[in-house]
Each structure stands twice: as C-alpha cells, then as structure tokens.
Amino acid sequence: MTITAVPSSSHEEIYNIQDAGTGLNGYIAVHSTLLGPAAGGLRMRPYANAVEALTDVKRLSEGMTYKNAAAGLPLGGGKAVIIGDPAHDKSPEMLRAFGRGIDALQGRYFTAEDMGMSPKDMAHLAEATPFVAGLSDGNFASGDPSPITARGIFNAVRTAQKHHCGSAELGGVTIAVQGLGNVGWHLCDLLTMAGASLIVTDVDTARIAKAVSAFNATAVETDQIYSVQADIFAPCAIGGILNATTIPQLKVAVVAGGANNQLATRQDGAALHGRGILYAPDFVANGGGIINVATEILKISDRADFVDEKLIALDMTMQAILRQAKAENTCPDAVAIATVQAKMARLAA
16 A cells, blocks of 8 residues: 655645555545544545546545534544445455555544445444544444434525525425435435425436435436426535536525535635525535534544534524625625634634
C-alpha cells in the first residue's frame, strides 16, 4: 500500500491511498480540525477518473466542516472516497487496506459509511483501524446513520414548507424525490406517513418499481425529475445537481433534500433565490447522520437523547437561517455559510 500526500492550499491534508494487490485507489481529505478531529463518511463510486474523485472528496470534506459546525459537534470536516463500483469492485481486503490508510492519520480523521458503503463494510475497516464509526455492534455502536439522516431531512422539509406557506403540514403536498438509496428511501417512508404524494426517480429501475409499490409513488425518468410539477424538490442522490441547466427547469417552490453539495456553485444559490425558490441549505438539512455517528466517535452513552436534542437544535438552526435570509432578502445558503464561518473565526481568534 502507498500513501501519497496531495498538495492543497484549501485543505489541511489530502492523501491518495493505493494498493495494487486489491485494486484500491482512493483519497482521504481533511479540510479542518479546528473544532476537533475531522469526521465524515467514506463513499465508493465509479468515478470517471482520479481528478473527478479528488474534486469530489475536496468538496465533500469542506461540506463536512460546515455540517459538523452547524450541528454543534466538536468535530472537524473530512471525507474519503474510493474509485470503483461498489457492487463489483469492493472486497474485504480492499477495505482493510483503506483502513490502514485511515490509521496512518493517527486519529485526525474518523470515517463512517456513505454512498456505496454499509455497516458490514465499516466492520472490515475496523479490522485495520479504530478510527471508524457506524458499526453494527460494540460498546458505542451507532449503526446505519441513514434513518437519522432522513429524520433530519424530514424536519428540514417541514420547516421549509412552513417558512414558505405558513404550515408545516405535508398532507396533499407533492414532493419530487431524486435518489432512492438508504437515505432517500427512509425519507420517502416519512413523507408518505405524513400524507405527501411522491414523484420518484433513481438510476436503479428495480428500486423505482419497489418505491412505486411501497409509497404509491409516480415514477419518472432520471432527467425528468427537474421539470415535474411539484411543491417540493428533495435531492437525495449525488451533488452538483442544482446548476445553470437544471434550475431553470424547476417547477417547485421549495428545495429541501439530503444530497451533499447540491449547488454546483455558490452562484446557484443566488439563482434559486432569484427564481423565488426557497432553498434549505443541504449541510444543515442532512446533518442527522453525522449527529448519529458522533455518538460513537465521542462515546456518548445516552445516544437516543443526544440525537434527539441535536436534531431539535439543528432544526432551530435551520429556522434561524431561513428567517435571516428572508429578512435580508438573500439566499439561505449564503446566510448558512456566513453563520458557520463566523463561528469558526471566533474559535480561531
């Protein structure tokens, strides 16, 4: 296995982790440890090339800095990615090799599951390093974080809806959900129980068929989700999907979802605001998962109470951001980033 430092002016540390024997090629990015050890998930995707993977891990790790700060956690921002198809390329040996790469950072970065990963995969990583969370068993095991992530997003959907129209009720509200992975699926379940009507899409056609049956949802092709007539758009797949091409297509009043880095650029937040579309900043909306994982990293005994309290506080943060954005007639994303950056600047002073 080889660990190669990648020069960066924006991050504290970035490493390329390779292992010829297992086919491993991935990155670990530590954006900031100002608030504490960096924490953020490991995702595995068939990136087109190393440049795309490096770009993604840098953006994701920066987003984790904002997410952890917004959630009030004593954790910094980090992320890891592995290049490959998790359905065919992943192996226990590869994960153990990546675990050795994480271990080399000596606790400056804690990982957990993200896209393409599971608690079982975390167990393989944990065979090589103690700096892993999201495990299924152990003294402080937090398990799969996706149900808690979905709870936080559900809260954000209701809060944004109330801010938009005065009521948080979702009965009769049409919500377009992009992505039916673990988080998207749990969110659909919560939305359905709240009385919402769903329009869904995913790259996995079998998953779509299952969602149509389970949630009485309407299915559309992946590229049609942006132009459907709905009240709320909930992106729960990959990032960068709110951009100059998709924003003009939107026929919704609110965007609130679970995907990381939904805005392709910061200017796209202003573009949504210019169209009169209310945007719930993603790194606040999807903070539930890292709150759950934090109980394991921080060795919190009363996990349920900690999670409940932090989810309530996170929702209050979202409410404050949306109120301030309305008062200043600006996009909520800019307010959210300024809020977090101000907090970090105070701590750094």
